[in-house]
Amino acid sequence: MASGEAGLDPARPDARPERLEEIMRGRLGRECVYVPSCRLGLFLALRHWCPSGGRVLMSPVNDDVIFFVVLAAGLRPVQAPLNPRDASIDVDAVPDEVWGSLSAVLTTNLYGNPDPAPRLRARCDALGIPLLEDAAHAIGSTVGGRPVGAWGDASVFSLSKHVGARTGGFLAVADPDLRAALRQTRDALLTPHRTTAELAYALRPHAEAAVRGLRLRRPARAALRLLGLAEREEIRMPLRPGALARAAAAAPDLTAYDPWVRVDLHDYRRRPGRLRLARVARGLVRLDDVLAACRAGTELLLSTPWAAPGPAEPRPLFRVPLFVADRDAAVRALARRGITVGYLYDPPLDDYAGADFTDPSPAPEAARWFARHALPVDPLRAREAVGALRASGARPAPAPADRARPGAAPGGLDPSRG
Structure with a gap:
């Protein structure tokens, strides 16, 4: 639906939640x-x-926050084999x-590429x-003739x-008919609105723009670490298995898992104020214009x-996974052009958390290969990224050993896999 068809006034959009x-x-x-957040919606x-104690099939190549939301809901994550x-x-x-x-299946639709929802x-x-x-990355993607998010009993964006x-x-x-009951449950989980949090939210984009403009990324990261505000030194947050095992005694309970679920978004349960809602509106x-630009960038990267x-017909991916032999070198090459690579999910969740907290995938190698080689590129910076990778001499990743066969696509991936 185009923005005009949605009835939104670009100058003064209606920001009421309804x-x-x-x-x-x-x-x-x-x-x-x-x-207030996708993670709260998923909970x-x-x-x-x-049911409490149920088992949920999910992707091991996923944000660790989602893994902890599943645990907070009193459920056992079961890691699925993946298409590489x-x-x-x-x-x-x-x-x-x-x-x-299983008690449920949870899709990921990673970077906007859909899981096989019809099947x-x-x-x-x-x-x-x-x-x-989980359609967090896939607000503009379709599968089987329907939007991602229109196949499940529920979906989160x-x-x-x-x-x-x-x-x-x-x-x-x-x-x-479930809408009223879910709203009531949502309201019971919200934390109060705070003016200071709202002001910090409003000022953050301006502060980040100043950091980028002044090339202060490294000093800013160092300051955050010094103040104890940087929660990830690596791609995955610290697991803290002892504390995680103690939290399990309280599950299902979102508060018990708050130290893990809040990472990168401390206001994930905050009742929204006018400033937040206005920015959402x-x-x-602008969403349709963004999706069109993402679609064009995706086509170039593919x-x-x-x-x-x-x-x-390329989808408007949130990130386009390219597959490179040396991802660390590719990340550095992009960083030299001011392109930050995020949304890396390495190692897979079963390797990260271990059998104490999840059922490992019965066929883990495809997930490991993807997690090691995928370079998620912002399609809105597609031309700059392609130039940087070409200049750096980045090589396509070798084929995963269990998938390689004649006719594989560039980078060793099998074009017959859908």
């Missing part, structure tokens, strides 16, 4: 509940649809005994379990990604020798 829900309902065709969905091309769930590689043990929907229907979609609001999200539901006004083949 209006934002209406706009998303128009895009998705489902009732929506506004939430609501897991608690509503899954796009880190989607490999339905055929999940053993029958695993399918039979997962059919499998979940046959098993009588819910399909839940982030407004920090394509919308760029750094706050907010939606929980969308197939059954409209302005971002929704034409490079580091890319797996994409669909006939």
Whole structure:
């Protein structure tokens, strides 16, 4: 739906949560509940649809925050085998005994590349379990002729990604009669609005712009570490297994897992104020233009020798995974052009957390290969990124050993895998 069709005035968009829900309902065709963050929306969905102690199939190439949300909901994460091309769930590689043990399936739609939702929907229907979609990266993607997020019993969206609001999200539901109950549960989990937090939120983009303009990234990171505000020294946050095991005694309980769930977004439960809602509304006004630019950048990146083949019509990916032999060198090459690489999920969650906290994937090598070689590039900086990688001499990643065969695509990926 175009911004004009949504009825938004670009100069003074209506920022009431009810209006934002209406706009998303128009895009998705489902009732929506506004939430302060995607992670809170996911917690609501897991608690509503899954019994305590249930087992949830999920991708091991995913943000560790999502892993901790599953634990906070009192559930056991079960790591799925993946397609190495796009880190989607490999339905055929999940053993029958695993399918039979599940309480739900949670998709990831990593970087906007969809999981095979039609097949997962059919499998979940046959098993009588819910399909839940994490569509944080996929607000503009489609699969099987429907928007991502329109296949599951519930789906969650982030407004920090394509919308760029750094706050907010939606929980969308197939059954409209659940909307009132989910709103009530949401309200019980919210923490109070704080004026100081709202002002800090409003000032953050200006501070970050000043840091970029003055080339102060390194001093800024050092200052954050000195103040104890930098929560990730590596790609994955510290697991703290002893404290994590103690938190399990309280599950399901979001507060017990707050030290892990809040990382990178301490206001994930904060009741939104006018400034946050206004930025969300302005971002929704621009969303279709952003999606068009992402689609064009995705098309360019998929034409490079580091890319797996994409669909006939490129999706507006949030990040485009390129596959390089030496990712650290590629990250440095992009950094020299002022392009920061984020959204790396290495190592996979089963290697990161271990069998004490998750069931490992029965076929982990594809996830390990993807996590080691994927270079997620912002399609809005596609031309600069391609120039930097060409100048650096970046080589395509070698094929994963268990997938390599004649006819593989550039970078060693199999074009027949969908």
